[in-house]
Amino acid sequence: MAIRKKPNWKAPRIGAAELALLETLSNASGVSGNEAAIRRIVQEEINGLADDVVVDAVGNLLVTKKGRGQNLPRVMLAAHMDEVGFMITGDDGDGIFRIETVGGVDERTLAGKPVWVGEKRQPGVIGAKPVHLTTASERSSALTLDALRIDLGPASAKKARVGDWATFATEFTRVGPSLRGKALDDRLGVTTLITLLKHAPANIDLLAAFTVQEEIGLRGARVAGYAMKPDIAIALDCTPAMDLPRWDGSENTQYRSKLDGGPAIYVADGSTLADPRLVTHLQAVGDAYGIPYQLRQPGSGGTDAGAIHKTRDGVPSISVSVPARYLHTPAAIARLDDWKNSLALLHAALTHIDRDLLKGAR
């Protein structure tokens, strides 16, 4: 059945409050395995909104917001709370610490950055040998974890310990039409999900999962999917926009997604094949509502959908991501318009979900 735009439909707004929430979330520290600070912010934000709020055995925050009516489709939306970062793994003394990365951080982006260490966010830096003392051959090999240390200063030698987590100390900023921050992946998704909870459509039971440990193997979503027993699942995430010009001017055919292209609808990635009925549904809604979207180029990578679709006897799943450049580095860049369009597409798509959507064979 063709989708017609509902005349009274209005997209939830992204205004000052939503941007402030994104800023708070992006600046907060929540490396995989240590999502508590993020969970606290989300819990406070959704206080009083939901029918049921549970923190499960691994730290997922599972929120149920029922629609109006019986036997409504159970639609799970998942956004991961965790971000990539570091763990302190060695103490060299005098405030100098060894680190390992958590999640897929490019080690080449570590040198020369300020960091926050531990629960109290002790400030420190990752330095590098002065260029004057390096040789040309040294400079031709990348700086890897072997050579890099977090320096808190000798006076703070006891203020961090092995096992503490650390993040890049990047402050969220708006730059022109863009958003810049350390953890847009996936605090954009988290903020989108909070906003959808605040504007939940009445035609579905909305199952909001704020998940843990996505960056180290989609681990939180696996149990969240099992617990929530959804009919449909959508992962709200960030996807790499690798849309920069190539060095020789030849066409960039492996861009994955593009900034200003709108929300990226997944067809296939490294962890799942999206349910074609959901791909069609999202496209049809985008077309009917005049909301720009793009199809993410199939390729590697994965989202919480990759874990959820395999839970119980299988869950038709898909991902919708905000495209962002430079993910898994100290600072990513996304366009505000792409975020707005992602929220609009998701909200409109939810209002058109009914039991008939999955009637046909996959």
Place this chain on the structure above:
Amino acid sequence: MLETKDLLKQMIQVSGLSGHEAPIREVIEPAWKPLTDEMHTSRLGSLHARKHGSGPAPRPSIAIVTHMDAIGLIVKQIDSEGLLHVDQIGGLDPRVLPSQMVMVHTQGGDLPGLLVMPPAHCLPEEDASGAPQLKHLRVDTGLRPTAARRQVRVGDLISFASKPVELDGDLLAGHSLDNRASVAVLTEALRLLGRRKHAWDVWAVATAQEEETLFGATTSGYALRPTLAVVIDVTFAKSPSAPAHRTYDQNKGPTLDWGPNTHPKFHREMEKLAKRLEIPVQEAVYSKSSGTDAILLQVTVEGIPTVVVGIPLRYMHTPVEVVNTKDIERASRLLAEFVSALDETFMDKIRLDKTDEN
């Protein structure tokens, strides 16, 4: 010192790349104004401020020389996506550049930017996974292509935008502490000299272009003809992966640098005074070049007796340089004491054609 520390934090939040020092000069000028008697800017952009001594005119003078310029980048090209290709100003290791926050200084105002390494598939295969190279790095301003191309021009300067971070134990981290930590030393020394008598004139000099040409120091030396000169610059502090024999401790005082750019007797006098006053100092040696303004200042006009004082700095030429403000304090005290002890006998004491009596 609190006032000087605040000034230092302010100084490491402004640009002022080599050859384009106006933004930093405009911060130093008002700080030096109440501490000195006259001030002017040289034709190359160095700042000269004189504090008069109490001796009879014509008075000898001592110049305390600190370069104020900083390292950074410059726009070389703007591509179809509005991303900026860059070249460097001053010495940089490209491996510390990916994901740095920068400020692009355009004619229409400042634009925050992000230095980035393009994804692997956008680079030639042989460069995709190794050390980041300057030719491949880009600045993303977050603007759409047309807006970026409209606002940014080739030749626009790019400075680091990392904010000052205070670490426990009197440490301050940030960019351009090379050499604004030394400008802070000089400023604090002027403050101390305001409370004590000194016979000689003092020229406070903030030089231009040290990181590229050293021409600020030599032209200021020519213009001011000081009787003596002290160059203050940062030196390498001990830090992970830096060789121990070429680095010095933090929080153990400034270094007094020994080598060909240094006047040997002037150096020894400074050392003796530090010992007498129980101000901790470390002896640093360099075999050929001090790597500072002293290189050219020493051989300006008929030659200027020069010494080099170093402030140990970790991670030099990265945006997270770290200095211990206690070392700044100690260096400024040593300088102020040295200046106020200068009398009519000093030049005779350091004559190279006289054999040491002791």
